[in-house]
Amino acid sequence: MLLHGFPELSYSWRNILVPLARQGYYVVAPDGRGFGRTKPRNPVTPGGNRPVAFEDDLHPYRMLNLVHDVVALIFALGYTSVASLIGHDFGSTLTGYCAVARPDLFRSVILMSAPFAGAPALPFATDSAPDAPAAQPTPPWVLDQFVDGALAKLDPPRKHYTHYFSGPTANADIMGAPQGLHAFLRSYFHMKSADWEANDPQPLPLPPNPVSLARLPHYYVMPRDASMADVVREGAPSAEEVQAKSAKWLPDNVLGVYVSEYGRTGFQGGLNKYRGMISESTAEELSLFSGRKVEVPAMYLSGRKDWGVFQYPGALDKMRTEEFTRMAEEDVVLLDGAGHWVQQERPEDVVKQIQRFLTKSL
Secondary structure (H helix, E strand, C coil), X not given: CEECCCCCCHHHHCCCHHHHHCCXXXXXXXXXXXXCCCXXXXXXXXXXXXXXXXXXXXXXXXXXXXXXHHHHHHHHCCCCCECCEEEECHHHHHHHHHXXXXXXXXXXXXXXXXXXXXXXXXXXXXXXXXXXXXXXXXXXXXXXXXXXXXXXXXXXXXXXXXXXXXXXXXXXXHHCCCCCHXXXXXXXXXXXXXXXXXXXXXXXXXXXXXXXXXXXXXCCEEECCCCHHHHHHHCCCCHHHHHHCHHHXXXXXXXHHHHHHHHHHCCHHHHHHHHHHCCHHHHHHHHHHCCCCECCCEEEEEECCCHHHCCCCCHXXXXXXXXXXXCCHHHEEEECCCCCCHHHHCHXXXXXXXXXXXXXXX
16 A cells, blocks of 8 residues: 655556556555545535635544544455555655554555654653653654744744644645746655755754754745745756656656646645644654554665655654664665655656565565
8 A cells, every 4th residue: 555745646656556566466545635536524515525724623634543544445445454555755654653553454564755753752761760851752743842943043044844834824825826836846846856956965963953954955944934835936947957857757747637636626635734743632642652663574765865864853763773673774775866756756766676675575
């Protein structure tokens, strides 16, 4: 089962589905809740379509309900076991929580781009050491230490994209982007790919601090007064760049699918995932799994030009040394010539890595 991220669709797996099916697997790539052809419940017109609104109840978008969506789909299809759950971007985080919540269902997991650093930690052994420091928060909740305060005090002031995406203006900013939705998405995909020469990912120091976080590209740590439409306009590719680079993996007719779908639905359904990720109630709920490890075979796969690997300082090392008991060194893979959209930029290499991993793991 293949789980996509933001701003993507099940269509993002278009080049992965058939090659895996040819290996004998039954392969499913659903649109996530709030994306694509999923429908929010409409109390006025049951079964009718309407865009997701910022004012809608956020409860359905909390992480454990998204895990429930995955489990419910598996059961609806008549299965009680999944050979591998594969997630990219936000889908990677969801994959991690599926593995800790229902380890009986998933024989292996593959995470792409976003390292899974475990559930929020509960304070430990405080009865014998009442003055011990509080448990360190787990990404993305670690952001709360910086975004509203320290990042705003930088010169120039900054803000984290997760908090921007969680705000009430993000959907309208994108839908009303001055450059138009097609140009916005073209630039957004371009800037986070290996095609954008300014991408030079590298680990950030621990403990996290606002000065080091400000080294992240503007699409992660934004100018305080900018919208995402403003940010991606900085890195908009020329027509020549599109033809020479991104058109090879994201031609206009393929990009048009995203433009058409998001033009119809808006982005709020996907943005609600960010709102859920940084809410205190979500962190409290997920702390139920504090200390629980992922014990099935696991692989991490991303592009070497993907800043998503390092956007949360220490997350990659924590994932492979603490949170996963069966993630071999050879199964932490960064592919040359790929950025954030690894399964779209280098689909053949991704399929080869998946096949290699599944052959030895299952």
